[in-house]
Structure formats: structure tokens, C-alpha cells
Amino acid sequence: MPPHDTTDSQLATLLHQIRACTACAQSLPLGPRPVLHASPRARLLIASQAPGTKVHETGVSFNDASGDRLRAWLGMDRDLFYDTEKVAIVPMGLCYPGVLPQGGDRPPRPECAPLWRQRILDHLPNIRLTLLVGSYAQNHILGKGKVFERVEQFARYLPTYFPLPHPSWRTGMWERRTPAFGEIIIPALRREVARALQD
Template sequence: MTGDLAGLVERVRACRLCEADLPLGPRPILRVSPTARLLIIGQAPGTRVHETGIPWNDRSGDRLRDWLGLDRDIFYDESRIAILPTGLCYPGVDAKGGDLPPRPECAPLWHPQLRPLLPDIELTLLVGSYAQAFVLGKRRRASLTETVAAWRDYLPEFLALPHPSWRTGAWQKKNAWFDAELLPEVRRLVGETVA
């Protein structure tokens, strides 16, 4: 890791901006390297990820790795794959028991500083509606389904995916094109990018 990036990552990991609003306290979780060619932008760590400090180290991560056709060794090879969520810390739970949205201060503060220090990124996966909203802004469609269905419109820079939570199983059944058309392309593009 270059000095500039290493110093910035140290500052990110020391961030306490949202400390008062984080039920488990701050623990910014990211993996970056100046040689990474694939960038994965998700929403925010869950409780298991917060506990282990390893991004996508849960069932959602298992599903995402399956979608991408990657084993854990390649997925966690920082020299090839950078992982930078829109919220770097676990945000807490809502009244229904689901995770709260990523803290709104996080991505606007850190992404613009980190992204220029990742010069070799060829493809960015936008995993879930929060990542798509932050990165695509007005370019995203009216719904997550429409945004993901328009995946060709965002290539070659971005590839929009739903969040791989357990809830996505029902979504996948309703949207058979995702498995039939998009996942083979996801695996091909990701494989070429990290080869």
C-alpha cells in the first residue's frame, strides 16, 4: 500500500464522526489496495462483520461470492479486490429488526478521498440500493429492480446488483432474468477483471 493510501486508511479506521449514533461503537471496515482492479461498494457492515472486522463475512457474503463465482481466497485478496461500503460502521437496527441505512456522513466524507488512490479499478460493483444511490445519483432508475435490469447502461465502469441478503431469494424468483442473463455476465466480467 502506498504511503498516501496507508495514511488515509489509518485516518479512516480512527474515524469517530458518528460514534454517538452507533450502537456498537465505531469500527470502520474496508479493504483497499492501489493494485485492486475490482471495487465492491455495498451498504454497511452487519453485526457479524462488525464483530470479526472482515467485510462480507456472513451469509450475504456467501451469496455474493456465489454470484461472483469467487472463492474466499480470491474475494479477500486485497491486491485484486477492494471493498468499500457506503457506511463503514455497523449502523444499528430499525424498529422491525432490519439494519438501519448506512450513516449519511460516511460515504461523502471518505469515498472522494479514497477513490483517487485506487487507480487500477476497472469495474465497480454497486451492491444494493444505497450504493447505487450514492454512486449513480440521478443516473439510477426509479427502483432497484429497474436499476439492476438496466445493468448494460452502466458498463463498462459499473455493474449494479441487488443486496445479497436472505430477502433477495424471493426477488430472484420474481426476476428470473437475473439468474439467466445477468449472473453469467457478472461471473465473466468479474473473472476477467480479477484474473
């Protein structure tokens, strides 16, 4: 069996285990439905937060307005975005965590990343760039910090990481009052993504 077939088989086994996970089922209002996209040949990793309700319903990461905004930032169409041979999408929490009493989604379940994340990454040997989307991904990987400060100082984290805000409607206000996001950060993001994906 060729080595890549072995790697594919090992990742497929792991994904089967993940999709059968019930570790925090009692805490999930809609029940467990882990959503992630991965291939051993992926070169770009999108480390996000946790699925929303539409993602939970469809089983497709970023299949919502936040995904439209993220794809616009990347200058990437849906075909490339969901091409797991090139792009892996692995959130900190793989299942929809529910809603906070005051509104907004709950944080990713704390059990999830320690249980599965490194095991997934061990099967993604070709990742060249990781997009850290939102506070939970950034804090997990970089330690505690301020999201927008990290985004504005993105060059400090290259070539391994590129921090981004969560692409929700709430980010729009910051985006409008931060001209550098469109003028400097987005062009740099697209250059780094192109570098990661090039043959």
C-alpha cells in the same frame, strides 16, 4: 522510493485515519469500527452498504450469509474475494449503523461517504469495474432509482458499473421469480468480473 511504495504508504496513512474516525460515534450503538479492504492495485471495487453485526465483530467485510450469497453470484472463492491486491471492498457506511425499530439494519450513516469515500477512491487508480451492491450504493453513485430495474438493465451501466441487489435472504424471493437473473445476469456478471481481474 518506487511510486507504488509511495501509493501504498499514502493509502496506509489514510486507512489509519479512517480507522481512528469518531465522526458519528455517538450514533453508533456498538461504537465505531470502520471495515473496508483496499489496495492501490485492486481492479474490482465492491461498493456495498454498511457492515452488519458479524462484520462489526470480525472486522471482515461480507463475513456472513450475505457474503456467501454474493460470492456464489460471483463464482468467487474467499481467497480471491479477500485478496485486496485484486478486490477492494468499500461500503457507503464504514461502521455498523444499528437496527431500525421495525427491524432490519439502519441506513449507512450519512456523514461517512462524504467524509471518506472520494479520498479512498483517489488511492484506487486501477479500478476497472465497480459492483454497486444494494440501493444505497446505487443511489449514491447513479442517483435515485429502482434497484431491481437497474439490475435487469445492467448493460446500460457497463463497462464502469454493474448494479446488483443486496445479497440478503430477502432478495431470494425476487431471484426465484426472475429467471433472467440466473440465466443472463449472473453469467454476464462473471464475465465482467473476469475481464476486470485479468492481467
